[in-house]
């Protein structure tokens with residue numbers, strides 16, 4: 402589904418990302434972990450054509466990300482609040498995204514309904530503009546919106562950060578359910594090793610821009626990651 406070839410990003414002469422080769426299979430739930438500055442957001446930004454690679458490329462479903470726009474029809478992402486539209490209510494925002502995907506209001510609602518418990522009754526039908534929601538509730542809106550319209554690829558940067566413990570657990574269960582269906586190729590970055598392991602069938606660890614671990618998730622994964630990060 403996603404092929405990364407000789408990809409690097411250089412800022413001020415410093416190579417902050419350097420991935421020679423990486424393939425992510427269709428339906429894989431891919432967890433990206435690494436310490437601050439390891440290159441996780443840089444990688445996701447390259448996947449979304451928000452920045453240009455210094456070398457190499459990423460090909461998604463046969464489409465080279467930085468030379469074509471066609472990947473946008475099957476890829477949804479939430480990296481941060483800049484992906485939202487502050488002057489809309491959550492319902493208006495969901496309908497806007499649904500319209501982009503050619504969906505009616507009813508069809509759009511069907512995609513966000515499974516997130517009702519995750520929303521904790523604070524999002525759907527609310528009259529507040531997104532800009533006036535708490536950071537956590539803004540995040541809930543952004544995450545739920547990525548699943549509207551049967552995307553083939555979903556990219557979430559730090560989905561668990563800034564969410565209360567109850568919401569984190571609800572999100573983990575939702576993502577796990579989605580991952581188990583294996584219809585969406587899901588890429589998640591997180592500092593929460595336990596949650597990431599639970600929702601991912603593969604974990605890649607980055608260190609100073611390079612892949613230092615590539616693991617299929619099993620009962621030893623937590624111990625392996627703890628060993629890696631306790632050095």
Ligand SMILES: Nc1ncnc2c1ncn2[C@@H]1O[C@H](COP(=O)(O)OP(=O)(O)OP(=O)(O)O)[C@@H](O)[C@H]1O
Nearest residue numbers: 412413417435436437438439440441442443444592
């Ligand atoms: N626009 C930029 N100009 C210069 N350096 C940058 C720029 N964007 C990112 N970097 C650097 O690239 C490196 C990787 O940053 P990145 O945000 O990808 O890491 P991360 O793994 O997402 O970190 P965190 O866990 O703290 O979010 C860091 O050293 C960062 O300072």
